[in-house]
Each structure stands twice: as C-alpha cells, then as structure tokens.
Amino acid sequence: MIETLFYIGLTGATLVFAAIVILPVFFGAPWHPTSLRRVRQILDFAGVEPGQKIYDLGSGDGRVLIIAARQYGMTGVGLEIDPIKAWISRHVVKFFGVQDRVQIVRRSFFDYDFSDADVLFIYLSHQALDRLLPAMRERLKPEVKIICYGFCLRSLEPTKVNADKTIFVYQLHKGTRLNAYS
Numbered sequence: 001m002i003e004t005l006f007y008i009g010l011t012g013a014t015l016v017f018a019a020i021v022i023l024p025v026f027f028g029a030p031w032h033p034t035s036l037r038r039v040r041q042i043l044d045f046a047g048v049e050p051g052q053k054i055y056d057l058g059s060g061d062g063r064v065l066i067i068a069a070r071q072y073g074m075t076g077v078g079l080e081i082d083p084i085k086a087w088i089s090r091h092v093v094k095f096f097g098v099q100d101r102v103q104i105v106r107r108s109f110f111d112y113d114f115s116d117a118d119v120l121f122i123y124l125s126h127q128a129l130d131r132l133l134p135a136m137r138e139r140l141k142p143e144v145k146i147i148c149y150g151f152c153l154r155s156l157e158p159t160k161v162n163a164d165k166t167i168f169v170y171q172l173h174k175g176t177r178l179n180a181y182s
C-alpha cells in the first residue's frame with residue numbers, strides 16, 4: 001500500500017515537474033527564474049520609470065512584475081504559457097497585494113498583442129527571440145524599451161549593455177544595426 005502511494009506520488013510529482021519545467025521548452029524557453037537581486041539590477045540598469053507599463057514575456061512566477069510594481073511604481077502584465085506557473089503566480093501577486101497593478105495572462109506571447117507596452121522584459125532563448133522579433137517590431141511603440149536578459153536580440157544593436165554582457169537594452173528608434181553580442 002505504502003509503495004503504491006509512493007509511486008503514485010512520484011509519478012504525479014514527475015508530471016508536474018515536466019509541465020512546469022520541460023514543456024515550456026517546446027514553446028519558447030524553459031523555466032529559469034531570474035534572481036531577485038538581478039531583477040532589481042536589471043530594472044535599475046534599464047532606467048525604468050514609475051507609471052510605465054511593463055510586460056514580462058514568459059513571466060514564470062511573476063517576480064519581475066511584482067518587484068516592478070512594488071519597488072518601481074510600474075504596472076505590469078505577465079504572459080505565461082504554463083497553466084501551473086500562471087496559476088501560482090496569480091496567487092503570488094495577490095500575496096504581495098499588487099493585483100490592482102499586475103495581471104497574469106495564461107497565453108503564449110506569440111499570440112498576444114502587447115503593443116501598449118512601455119517596457120518589455122524578455123528572458124528567453126535566442127530561438128524564441130529570433131521568432132518573436134519580426135512580429136513584435138511591427139506592433140510596438142517606437143519609444144518602447146526592450147530589456148533582454150541572458151540572450152540578446154541577434155539582429156539589433158543594443159543601446160546599452162552591462163559590463164558582463166547579460167543585460168541588453170534596446171530602443172527601436174535609436175538604431176537597427178547588426179550587433180556584436182550573439
């Protein structure tokens with residue numbers, strides 16, 4: 001009996017793990033949360049401003065948006081394809097009392113109109129970025145600030161790059177030359 005329960009639990013845990021971590025790989029990127037300290041460094045480096053609307057494309061547990069709302073006075077929308085992370089992050093948003101400023105949408109960023117963004121935060125693989133950029137360039141405000149963490153947009157010259165070349169900030173109207181960080 002104990003063995004049966006153990007293996008049912010183990011199978012369930014494995015399926016949940018697969019759903020949270022592995023399945024999103026097929027849609028754009030695996031889950032690898034940005035550390036809280038790093039989130040603050042990124043938002044400081046990018047020079048975000050209170051009142052701006054930030055989208056996190058693949059918002060994971062919602063941490064980027066929660067910090068943006070609580071500490072930077074921003075409003076945010078998180079697009080997360082994984083129903084389990086979307087569900088969990090909605091509760092985390094409520095726990096931190098920012099549900100009036102942060103919305104989590106269970107949707108693929110490939111199928112969502114985020115043209116009202118002032119700031120985009122993107123921590124995704126090069127493959128996902130390559131697919132995303134052509135579609136998103138048409139729709140975004142010219143003054144939008146795009147923050148890429150870990151991986152750069154391979155066909156755009158960033159306006160700002162941090163010292164260890166992990167944070168790339170783009171402003172579309174400031175240049176479209178090929179960059180040297182890919």
Ligand SMILES: C[S@@+](CC[C@H](N)C(=O)[O-])C[C@H]1O[C@@H](n2cnc3c(N)ncnc32)[C@H](O)[C@@H]1O
Pocket residue numbers: 024025027028029030031032033034056057058059060061063064079080081082085107108109110123124
């Ligand atoms: C590297 S994690 C980043 C999580 C969060 N932005 C952070 O910095 O902590 C990438 C996230 O994107 C999600 N994701 C992958 N493909 C997606 C898609 N097509 N639409 C929405 N979310 C996606 C994954 O489920 C995962 O949570």
